[in-house]
Amino acid sequence: MTPGHLVMIAIGGLLIWLAIRKEYEPALLLPIGFGAILANIPFSAAVMPGGVLELLHRAGIATELFPVLIFVAVGAMMDFSPLLQNPILMVFGAAAQFGVFFTMLLAAVAGFPLKEAAAIGVIGAADGPTSIYVASIFAPRLLGPISVAAYSYMSLVPIIQPPVIRFLTSRADRRIVMTYRRQDISRTTLILFPIVVTVIAGLVAPISVPLIGMLMFGNLIRECGVLERLSRAAQEELANLVTLLLGITIGSTMRAETFLTADTLLILLMGLAAFVMDTAAGVVFAKLLNLFLPQKINPMVGAAGISAFPMSARVIARMALKENPQNYILMHAAGANVAGQIGSIMAGGLILALVR
């Protein structure tokens, strides 16, 4: 056993501790941590050719199957009503993806080849499955650090976003009141929305169809109203099973010889930059829109345009209530947040389409 193996086993232990004691994305970080331990036991049969984790990696990650199946589950859990009630929020889901492209540039300046830089940038999509999907195609050697960075920072959204928002907004900005008027959405609209989105996204970036298509397939199952049992199965059994296998398989890629490098440290730093820039871009874009809109938008809603759902929406709603106990912007923030889910997949799809 080398010192590297010991360090990696300690890192695995740290991830398990973070999952249990701090409850940072426990469903992912715990299996990842344990997978890291399994992979770093010298001569571990689990990761040898034909070993169970090597087999899972070949079947679920190399084929991109696990992240795509996760999207069916996520789609079945998503309620797009807040976005359908206030469709202007869609633009925040796009603006907050700036961190993806900024981080890609940062990684290129740091000396990473274009495809690896693109995969690192996708950490800024704040969406674990998209990060894994793109990394497994563009940067298989960086899959471990990219996944750990993506999931760790997603769980740190309540710590990362507030200081960035406070730095970019005045108290008056944060106190902008947004009234919420409930509007009913017809069942036909709810059913057609996932189909229309899939077709539009597929026309813009055909390579994004597996991602957006599976997300919207899950959502169609949820909204159609006649597949209650399948919808529940996607939300519970499928989500739990694939998450379990995905986590431990990702963990098994974290071997000392590939993980303990300066690249990993750089990726963790750039992941943080990605989340900061996502938040900043969302806020700045909302402030820019406010120059033209008669009815002002609370700029904090722009920061909810990242994909970390529903954590980001909750953080923003809490911040608004702290500034003004009468200002309930949860539904607006939730709308921007689900738009971020679509935006992050589009960002991943466009990266795959544009980077050659």
Added chain:
Amino acid sequence: MTVPWVNWDTVLASLRVMGWGMAGIMITALAFWGAIVMLRRAFPPRGAVGETPPDLRVDKQA
């Protein structure tokens, strides 16, 4: 200025992807926005179709 580890071709390619990517994602978002508006207009919630707006009813009574 020469920075030994930087490949300027890669940096330029990243800038290109950034430009096209942000433009593409914004155009797609606007398309989604338009699609939502059209869907809502074409398929209003039950009860809203054929409902006479209150102001017209007032006019008829007058």
